[in-house]
Amino acid sequence: MAGEGERGERGDAAFAATPTYLVLPRATRTMLPRVHVIATGGTIASTPDEDGAAPSLSGEDLLESVPDLSTHADLSVESVSKVPGFDVNFETMARAGERASAAVEDGADAVVVTHGTDTMAETAYFLDLTRSLPVPVVVTGAQRRLDEPSSDAPANLLAAVRAATHRRVEEGVYVAFDDELHAARDVRKVHTHELSAFKSPNDGPVATLTRAGIRFHREPQSESVYVPAQRTDARVEMVVSAAGVDGAGVERAVADGADGLVVAGTGLGNATSELGEAIVDAMDSGVPVVLTSRCGAGSTGAVYGTPGGGKTLQDAGAIAGGDLAPWKARVKLALALEAAERTEDVPRYFPDPAE
Known part of the structure; x- marks a missing residue:
């Protein structure tokens, strides 16, 4: 079938062969769930320059920006691309899926994917359709860069890790954003710049996160019909x-x-x-x-x-x-x-x- 087109030029191809891998040390590793973070770029990883903002931060940079993450999980991280959400294609999605499966095979209890918001819902759905993993996969991003006032990047990344490690969230793919957890099939980006940019108009969120805990509105599970293809070049x-x-x-x-x-x-x-x-x-x-x-x-x-x-x-x-x-x-x-x-x-x- 016809190919989807060339990948975006900003850093994506450089990460296709050998992603960076880091395990963050902790004295209490065996007492906390193991969460593997897969960074793909997006606003959450962007910094400004004279040509405008572009993804430049690594997955390691993102984790180091939110110290509280280490109180919830033992974290490992890799960067598979550095592209804005609007340049993500099926190949990037497939590569994130492959790395998620590899992390689970290596013993990860959950996977978090950081991503640009423009196509985040599509990537979450792609992963839900193509990967039937026994652990939760939670996709998140940010509307504001880490260097911007009131950035939502730390809160969203923390919400993703909290949701991924909750005992009731056992499998399926989700989007965590603005203290809400959404099923991959249902969620849409509904606003260009508000922090509450993601909603599930037909079914509502799976759960709401508060300081005290996570309140579930329905059972967390995949709502998608599995498709036995892990990548595609269909046009x-x-x-x-x-x-x-x-x-x-x-x-x-x-x-x-x-x-x-x-x-x-x-x-x-x-x-x-x-x-x-x-x-x-x-x-x-x-x-x-x-x-x-x-x-x-x-x-x-x-x-x-x-x-x-x-x-x-x-x-x-x-x-x-x-x-x-x-x-x-x-x-x-x-x-x-x-x-x-x-x-x-x-x-x-x-x-x-x-x-």
């Missing part, structure tokens, strides 16, 4: 419906060799008539299409029978994305294309609108 394009959008975007994607398409439809998962006709043509040519909604919450529904209506598209073979965010549906479709022996098998990884 999945996204198309957004809006007033007056035609089918040119779909036609270009198909002509350029897209392996699959995700449609971010309006409302319940609808498209303009012209876009809808192009989507049906794409499916007729053998390109699988997942239908989602561009709304921030809610699920798709097969209601409207007009040329671009959700019922028309699903009757023609579009896969219902349910309440998956469009960008998460893209992650899942890319992995499903890798795992499926035939294109016709892809829909089985989207078993029903609520997964």
Whole structure:
């Protein structure tokens, strides 16, 4: 299948072969859970320069900035990349997953991944889909750099370690942010700069962290359907419906060799008539299409029978994305294309609108 594209140039390739590994010494190592931290870059690892902020801090730097971490866990750390969240790709996600599995094989009781916020929810979902680990994996980041006033980096990193080592959090992938713990499948970034940038609009957080402890609102567990692929080079394009959008975007994607398409439809998962006709043509040519909604919450529904209506598209073979965010549906479709022996098998990884 077609590749996803070149990785970002800022430091990512330098970490592909030999990540830095550090074990922080503690006299009470055997008395505390072992947590392995995988650093990938992002705002949490960024510092300013004359060209603007960029990730430059190592995983070791992050741990040293929060001394309280050592009272909760025995920590080891490695840096697998130094890229901003918007430059993370499937290869970076897969590498973090491989290192998480290796850490568990080495005896880690939990894994924490530090990450840029722009695509943090996508990486968490990628890990949840591809890795069935017997320990929790908690992804976190920051909206403000460590050098900025009221940085949320220390609090988020501490929250991630606290959640990862809690006795009730046994497995699954989560996002810890602004003293909330979210399931990887449900969480979305909902604000560009507020500290409370991550929410789970449909189901709410798994837990809330306070000074006194962690209050659970529902059972912590993976909410994702496992996909037997740990990396992918499938090319999945996204198309957004809006007033007056035609089918040119779909036609270009198909002509350029897209392996699959995700449609971010309006409302319940609808498209303009012209876009809808192009989507049906794409499916007729053998390109699988997942239908989602561009709304921030809610699920798709097969209601409207007009040329671009959700019922028309699903009757023609579009896969219902349910309440998956469009960008998460893209992650899942890319992995499903890798795992499926035939294109016709892809829909089985989207078993029903609520997964």
